[in-house]
Each structure stands twice: as structure tokens, then as C-alpha cells.
Amino acid sequence: DQQVKQNSPSLSVQEGRISILNCDYTNSMFDYFLWYKKYPAEGPTFLISISSIKDKNEDGRFTVFLNKSAKHLSLHIVPSQPGDSAVYFCAASRGGGADGLTFGKGTHLIIQP
Amino acid sequence: NAGVMQNPRHLVRRRGQEARLRCSPMKGHSHVYWYRQLPEEGLKFMVYLQKENIIDESGMPKERFSAEFPKEGPSILRIQQVVRGDSAAYFCASSPTTPTGFGSPLHFGNGTRLTVT
Numbered sequence: 001d002q003q004v005k006q007n008s009p010s011l012s013v014q015e016g017r018i019s020i021l022n023c024d025y026t027n028s029m030f031d032y033f034l035w036y037k038k039y040p041a042e043g044p045t046f047l048i049s050i051s052s053i054k055d056k057n058e059d060g061r062f063t064v065f066l067n068k069s070a071k072h073l074s075l076h077i078v079p080s081q082p083g084d085s086a087v088y089f090c091a092a093s094r095g096g097g098a099d100g101l102t103f104g105k106g107t108h109l110i111i112q113p
Numbered sequence: 114n115a116g117v118m119q120n121p122r123h124l125v126r127r128r129g130q131e132a133r134l135r136c137s138p139m140k141g142h143s144h145v146y147w148y149r150q151l152p153e154e155g156l157k158f159m160v161y162l163q164k165e166n167i168i169d170e171s172g173m174p175k176e177r178f179s180a181e182f183p184k185e186g187p188s189i190l191r192i193q194q195v196v197r198g199d200s201a202a203y204f205c206a207s208s209p210t211t212p213t214g215f216g217s218p219l220h221f222g223n224g225t226r227l228t229v230t
Contacts, residue, residue, distance in 0.1 A: 043117070043119075043224050045221070046218040106155055
């Protein structure tokens with residue numbers, strides 16, 4: 001039933017190390033994947049995206065990897081910084097993003113000093 | 114999140130009352146989406162609207178919930194006869210006038226937190 005799954009509710013990483021957040025999906029029609037970051041009492045903020053024609057997209061400290069055969073994507077943050085502590089949502093859509101997004105339940109990333 | 118404006122930020126209603134949530138999209142955006150986040154859950158799609166049209170309401174509960182996006186003014190999510198289970202954070206998002214496919218992520222507002230007592 002859950003088409004986008006984030007199986008780790010929380011993740012604790014030491015400052016300066018790499019944070020790896022994982023996401024699995026079941027709907028093979030998804031062709032556009034996004035990561036959003038959310039602070040308490042704020043709305044989600046777009047972080048990075050990837051289309052199904054690519055397997056990697058990089059933007060500064062953030063890299064998203066897509067493995068279509070495994071229906072798996074991951075977000076790498078390196079080096080992790082205290083301001084990265086937030087809830088990260090994986091989202092997916094069909095049709096290039098024009099439709100509504102399907103979100104995972106989120107992973108709470110905690111960066112420890 | 115500046116740009117998509119939602120009000121009120123917090124709304125308290127007693128069971129049976131009506132709740133009206135407002136959303137003004139970013140300038141130049143005419144596509145509006147409403148999402149609901151229940152405690153410990155992800156964001157669930159509710160409805161997708163363009164000016165004066167409901168495009169997809171597959172995520173809306175069949176009863177008590179309605180949404181509109183008039184030609185002038187904000188989009189309104191209306192919940193009639195609220196129940197405790199309606200307590201959640203409701204987020205509005207907008208996208209550009211013409212969806213351009215990849216690279217047109219949704220921009221979210223800061224949400225309205227509805228509490229039903």
C-alpha cells in the first residue's frame with residue numbers, strides 16, 4: 001500500500017561524516033524522484049531531484065543515487081553539518097512531476113557534534 | 114518556504130465546527146496542491162487544483178472535505194463538521210503555471226496546524 005518507503009525513522013550521524021538516507025518505491029511508473037527537508041513547524045523545502053533517465057545527481061554536498069532495477073534511491077550528504085538535522089522526505093511522481101507527489105514517512109536525521 | 118502563504122498557522126476547532134484553511138500560491142503559480150500530514154506519518158496528497166478547476170481529488174475524503182481555487186483570491190480547503198481525526202498539519206504547495214516536467218518541484222507553505230477539541 002505504501003508506494004514510497006523510508007524504513008529508517010531516524011538516523012544519527014557524527015558531524016563531518018557521511019549521512020546516507022534510503023528510500024524504496026514499488027510503483028514502476030514513477031519517473032521523477034525528489035528529496036525534501038523539513039524543520040519543525042515549517043513546510044518541506046525542496047533539496048534535490050533526479051529523473052529516471054539518470055542514476056546520479058549531485059548538488060554541492062548532496063548527491064542522490066537512483067537504482068531503477070532495485071527501485072531504490074538514496075541521498076548522500078557529505079560532510080554532514082549540524083544544520084542538516086531535520087526530517088528528510090523522499091517523494092516520487094509520474095509524468096515528470098506534473099501530478100501530485102507520493103511521499104515516504106520521512107527519516108529524522110540527527111547530526112551529533 | 115517564503116512565497117506560498119498559508120493562514121492561519123494554527124487553528125483550533127471544536128467537534129462539529131467548520132474549518133477553513135487558506136493558501137496563496139507563489140506569484141505566477143496557478144497550480145495548487147493540498148497535502149495532509151498526520152502525526153508520525155508522511156505527507157498524503159489530497160487534491161490538485163488549477164484556477165477554477167479541480168484536476169485530481171483522489172486523495173480527498175469523500176465527505177466533509179472540499180477545495181476550491183477561484184479565479185481571484187486564495188485556494189480554500191474546507192472541512193465541515195470536523196472530528197478529532199481531522200487534527201493534522203495541512204500543507205499547501207504550488208507549481209509554475211505551465212508544468213515543465215522534470216525540475217519543477219513543488220514549493221510548500223509552512224502549513225496550518227488544525228487541532229480539533
